[in-house]
Amino acid sequence: MANDKRLAFFERYLTLWVFLCMIAGIALGKLAPVFTASLSKLEFGQGSQVNVPIAVLIWLMIYPMMLKVDFTALGGIAKRPRGLIVTLLVNWLVKPFSMALLAWAFMQNLFAPWIAPEIARNYTAGLIILAAAPCTAMVFVWSYLTEGDPVYTLVQVAVNDLIMLVAFAPIVMFLCGVANVVVPSKVLITSVVVFIVIPLAAGYFTRTGLLKSHGSDWFEQKFLAKFHPVTIFALLATLVLIFAFQAENLTQRWFAVLLIAVPIIIQVYFNSSLTYLLMRWLKVEQNVAAPGALIGASNFFELAVAVAITLFGPSSPAALACVVGVLVEVPVMLSVCKVCNASRGWYQRG
Numbered sequence: 526m527a528n529d530k531r532l533a534f535f536e537r538y539l540t541l542w543v544f545l546c547m548i549a550g551i552a553l554g555k556l557a558p559v560f561t562a563s564l565s566k567l568e569f570g571q572g573s574q575v576n577v578p579i580a581v582l583i584w585l586m587i588y589p590m591m592l593k594v595d596f597t598a599l600g601g602i603a604k605r606p607r608g609l610i611v612t613l614l615v616n617w618l619v620k621p622f623s624m625a626l627l628a629w630a631f632m633q634n635l636f637a638p639w640i641a642p643e644i645a646r647n648y649t650a651g652l653i654i655l656a657a658a659p660c661t662a663m664v665f666v667w668s669y670l671t672e673g674d675p676v677y678t679l680v681q682v683a684v685n686d687l688i689m690l691v692a693f694a695p696i697v698m699f700l701c702g703v704a705n706v707v708v709p710s711k712v713l714i715t716s717v718v719v720f721i722v723i724p725l726a727a728g729y730f731t732r733t734g735l736l737k738s739h740g741s742d743w744f745e746q747k748f749l750a751k752f753h754p755v756t757i758f759a760l761l762a763t764l765v766l767i768f769a770f771q772a773e774n775l776t777q778r779w780f781a782v783l784l785i786a787v788p789i790i791i792q793v794y795f796n797s798s799l800t801y802l803l804m805r806w807l808k809v810e811q812n813v814a815a816p817g818a819l820i821g822a823s824n825f826f827e828l829a830v831a832v833a834i835t836l837f838g839p840s841s842p843a844a845l846a847c848v849v850g851v852l853v854e855v856p857v858m859l860s861v862c863k864v865c866n867a868s869r870g871w872y873q874r875g
Contacts, residue, residue: 543856545781557558589752591728593675600874608813615794615821651846660823673816797822815865
């Protein structure tokens with residue numbers, strides 16, 4: 526019960542925690558730039574774009590989710606495919622195209638008085654690249670915070686990753702009009718290994734061993750309960766690091782950041798709402814619908830940033846647009862988690 530209260534206390538003051546983490550992150554980036562830069566350069570191999578400190582913190586968030594995965598239940602997903610179908614529909618037939626429309630409307634039209642045409646086109650390209658890459662790692666965190674079905678979440682992420690291997694480049698080429706889209710395979714493979722394979726293997730072996738040695742009651746009630754505060758701490762620390770790494774962009778290009786954030790925020794709430802309502806209409810369980818809504822709204826920003834840098838350069842407006850996606854993603858997705866949790870009763874009545 527104490528852990529439940531702690532989590533509820535965290536969620537109740539969500540906006541305050543995000544705001545405090547933003548202040549702490551910017552202060553860290555400004556007051557200790559050398560230290561922050563050294564942390565940001567720690568990667569799993571040169572060119573992998575996967576930051577070691579953030580990866581460790583994400584492991585601390587994903588690992589408890591993987592502990593809940595019952596591998597004997599994986600075969601049952603085929604008997605209830607509606608949630609997976611909705612997730613894939615929104616991720617691949619709605620999300621990239623809705624972002625292309627929003628980016629064109631805001632960057633090249635509504636914000637035209639403040640943005641030069643060529644820069645606006647670059648921002649548009651960056652936003653499209655961001656939207657064409659569904660989230661991989663943080664989905665497990667959102668699912669954990671919304672009490673999602675861990676087995677179903679794992680399948681949703683795995684299928685999205687397989688589709689991304691063949692669909693990401695053609696979609697970006699079509700929507701951006703870029704003839705030669707280079708998908709950095711090292712970024713994609715490293716991210717899948719780091720954020721899925723490693724924590725999944727750790728969760729499997731831990732779960733199997735402890736269930737045999739201590740039984741299911743101890744495992745569910747004692748062991749898993751210890752990870753509530755760990756998950757919360759890791760989430761807040763991740764926020765601090767993200768804001769610290771982007772302190773210069775936040776303070777020096779703040780007006781551009783605000784403009785770029787507008788279509789990203791609209792897209793997040795549009796896609797998450799669409800997914801959630803479609804699943805309710807199709808009578809999908811809420812513990813599948815909540816993670817599905819979050820998968821349909823979040824992005825694989827490591828891949829997006831790497832592709833934008835490869836195509837347009839590290840200091841390009843397109844790369845900045847993807848970086849803003851990093852800044853916006855965590856606090857906005859946390860608000861979506863809060864809405865999903867608050868609407869659980871309403872959803873189940875439907």
